[in-house]
Amino acid sequence: MVSRVLSRAGTAVDPQTDEHSSHDGDQYDLEDRRALRRVAGLSTELEDVTEVEYRQLRLERVVLAGLWTSGTATDAENSMRELAALAETAGSEVLDGVMQRRQKPDPGTFLGAGKADELRAIVAATEADTVICDGELSPSQRRGLEDIIKVKVIDRVALILDIFAQHAKSREGKAQVELAQLEYLLPRxxxxxxxxxxxxxxxxxxxxxxxxxxxxxxxxxxxxxxxxTRMAKLRREISGMKPARETMRSSRHRNAIPSVAIVGYTNAGKSSLLNYLTGAGVLVENALFATLDPTVRHALTPEGRSYTFTDTVGFVRHLPHQLVEAFRSTLEEAAEADVLLHVVDVSHPDPEGQLAAVRDVLADVDTSEIPEIVALNKADIADPFVVERLRQREKHAVVVSARTGHGLEELREVIAGLLPQPNVDIDVLLPFSRGDLVSRIHDHGDILELSHVAEGTRVHAKVRSDLAGDLVDFAV
Incomplete structure (x- = not known):
């Protein structure tokens, strides 16, 4: 089983895959990110405190440790594969792994005493410097395991936090990650x-x-x-940044611009899909959690109405609750959207599990009343039977491929059909000085008839109720 996990077969991250298309732009940010990759050959032990600044450059040699407590063997393998992908995204080299079947974690060492001794032998044989456990360790479990195997032990939560710390770029994103890290560190x-x-x-x-x-x-x-003290300061800073995001969001609502939030499991292809639909040119990397900072881009329906796409942070099973709280302002982008575009990697071994994991997180911000489109992405490399099974199960499912462009025109039409439709009939005479209102009707309404007369522009159209309120003084 361990050899199958380490072979990386069926994982979301395949290093042999060409991950970019002509729609992804120049990807300059990706060059910057890869320039900071960790390198091999540096010591993992600190001989002097002044060396601490070089720790981030080392390529950690890791051994994985997992428990199979419930579900099937396939579920346990998928979880270990995902842990291996997370470790590689963080810049580590995965050397080996162990899996133990037991009803619940050992309260003292996470693994049983015999398996912990076996793990110590594996660490010594592979000369690993870190063990990553597939679960969240209590402080006592971490100390107990470190005392036995004599190398650093981290858990899945610490690994995800490390990836977020590497990838955050915006001021708000960095503050959110630091707050989550401190909340995790305090009891440990x-x-x-x-x-x-x-x-x-x-x-x-x-x-x-x-x-x-x-x-x-x-x-x-x-x-x-x-x-x-630092956590209190970070909370104040994040609270201070929230009004700016709300102002931008309210501006879009005031101008009657519908919004579509792209959500989904990490590495499902959300950013690639955004680039294909809008030409956004946002960073695309075949790794977990490549996108942390939300991106908003403008798009048009086939009829020419304006709306926005918002690319959000990806989700993962057992997403640390510290991150859910810290990134609540980002998740609010999904809660305020008119339509959710839920992107699923149908080539993954467990796409249904990914769907459930994302919906569990979204339940915290109450998106139950928002229409949801399920985009079955990477259909060009998926099992057709799996694709058809999910297409039959989900109400608004569209089979697409962000790599080839298959199904994206159909996706545009489905999105346009679920966006709020102009339903208020207006007949107005706008003076030539109010060209701004004419432009808003063009962008956000359906024009039935338009003519220019001596007094101004006569428009018969269907618009949304908020825009109709701004036009009531010009009714004929």
Missing amino acids: LRGWGDSMSRQAGGRVAGGAGIGSRGPGETKIELDRRRIR
């Missing part, structure tokens, strides 16, 4: 040696003298207080 702070001792008063404390003597705080308590 660990002291060694002097960090567990009391601070000294008087001369040892830097000559502070009278008033400074006393038991003081331990260094780990100081670290916790500093982290809480």
